[in-house]
Amino acid sequence: MDASPLALPFPSMPPIAGLRLATVRAGYKAWDRDDLTLALFSEGTSVAGVTTKSRCPSPEVEWCRAALPLGRASALVVNAGNSNAFTGAAGRQAVEAIAARVAQSTGCAPSDVFVASTGVIGVPLPIATAEAGVDAALVAEPTGWLAAATAIGTTDTFAKGAMATAIVGGRTATVCGIVKGSGMIAPDMATMLGFLFTDADVAAPLLQAMLEEANAATFSCITVDGDTSTSDTVLAFATGAAGNAPLASRDDPGADALAAAIADVCRRLAHLVVRDGEGATKFIEIAVDGAESDTSARVVAMSIANSPLVKTAVAGGDANWGRVVMAVGKAGEPAERDRLAIRFGDTLVAEHGAAVPGYDEAPVAAHLAGNEVRIAVDVGIGEGRATVWTCDLTHGYVSINADYRS
């Protein structure tokens, strides 16, 4: 498949001390590409994570949830091509087998091995295939970010990564992240699979707090199709190799800088997922303010972002702001028609319950002709605000999803 027209080049990202990456071809599908990624961490690596709120999570999600409270990680295994979700006891056994294989080989506890899988739902991950893949990865040559970002992908059309640095107690800490996902994207807390790695020395509870805060404003604010995956997982690993004085509290020097770097990487990764939204031709930012609360603003923004009529209007370059009114109205949040104001790009198109006098559609049409579209709504009743990101709904989405599994 051609790369999304919204694709960005993969950035230059440095290695993270204390992290070793490898990718191999396990062969989960009949494809000629690496589909198993192994990350090995140095001793003392802390971990944080957020997982899907789906009531039907994959066994990988359950495994990670159980391991996260321990706060330490020795390895991460990512399988692409099979999500292993809704596969009953066979699926659980596959996850246990992978963790046991890595633990046996590296001498860590199985609970220090994190596992994530992505792909079709309902087919048990083949245990022998996974074990052979893990064995190969354990002895494979180390590889780089681009190879790993590519190997974790499924319907993704380009590899997605982001990095940032922070000065932490006089040391430079680096945060690198990779992410995959382009459909079944309405993370209730995380996109399908995202992984952050830093050499900062940070205790797991603080890393968890930083990740949750970053996630709330980034992965939880994107949607491609409103469909929340069974497998959404974002994990952050901190090797401590940067040599900073260990961070344990948000008040420690450098903690704010690290949190900002983590949030920055999360935001950029989240935007990349939208840019690889299935069939996407336009990146859409929806900013809502003047709502009753921030929570209410997010509901309104997501109502707009998930509206098929708004998304198809943007696809068609149609300045159909009436559909934005519809989406605000259906959100069910406090709103008053006659206090709403709506902007496309920098142009005010409607306020006081009607189109602005002498409304000129030309600048709006010009804005919509580009591939980055901004829609702003002032609800006009409070101080709540939220910004979310989505993409348009096109023939490409229908083509991809009416024929994905076969």
Added chain:
Amino acid sequence: MDASPLALPFPSMPPIAGLRLATVRAGYKAWDRDDLTLALFSEGTSVAGVTTKSRCPSPEVEWCRAALPLGRASALVVNAGNSNAFTGAAGRQAVEAIAARVAQSTGCAPSDVFVASTGVIGVPLPIATAEAGVDAALVAEPTGWLAAATAIGTTDTFAKGAMATAIVGGRTATVCGIVKGSGMIAPDMATMLGFLFTDADVAAPLLQAMLEEANAATFSCITVDGDTSTSDTVLAFATGAAGNAPLASRDDPGADALAAAIADVCRRLAHLVVRDGEGATKFIEIAVDGAESDTSARVVAMSIANSPLVKTAVAGGDANWGRVVMAVGKAGEPAERDRLAIRFGDTLVAEHGAAVPGYDEAPVAAHLAGNEVRIAVDVGIGEGRATVWTCDLTHGYVSINADYRS
């Protein structure tokens, strides 16, 4: 536009005594068709109605809401081609002008005139055009159901009507209904515009109760695109010409029969809206049982019905039941992965948290190849149940909506 492949022929429906229908071409758009429908009622006609829960309703919706408590109707005016929603003071004045014009001519109170409009959002209904149309309709020759059902349509591809009869106190009462709508359909209580007419003699409060009960299980259980219109309105008018002993209580003889007839007409009209869903090629019934409550079952069913991934899978004839698992999981309602059971047509495809042993996709693929698809989910934790109806998501939907307004 060609008729939907799911279209049904317009049924034979008798006149309702006490009702006079007329249609004219007001010219709300540059089209060569009637677009204003006038219904005049005999004295003593009672009325009931349900309107959108949108926070940004049209002035027509506000007008009807204000008039409904009075319980009586002399006339109904339906404008097609312009919804008059989000048009500020100009829109409100247009509705008042229409009601005043009919009231002046017929000698009724303006509040006895019900008004509904459908079409593009954000353009004030032109008052002079509406007044001239009303004047013409007041002197036009009476017309029949098919003409009225056609004149109220916009992007509809076929005229939609349904009828039923009830024996009420020894008299036969007839219920006829017409409806329009094919996009922006996720009625939180009603489809875009639906109108029922009966010659039964029934007091407005009882008619209202019957309509609300019928609506909850019919119009409120359909979705085309999850987008709730600003203008959704269903009105029921009862002329009393059947001569039955007036019904005032649900315990009166014949009240149950009339309620059943109203529910029957509502259900058939609701199904017709789904059959005319924009771009629809398959009619989908989603039945959920075993949920914690009926309300919970409806949320789960609607989560499935509004999932773009489920809808595109059905469009592609793909037995991708994993997407049903996803949609159950994202609904946020009580569910346990390992108690779910999923059926396509008559075939059990998954239970106990995995595909059934020896799952044979052939009968499922055959079922999906037809144009009426049934998906049944047993949540497995309670007694709650709900059935909803939707259509598939196709290239046709994108084509229609990426270029609707222009």
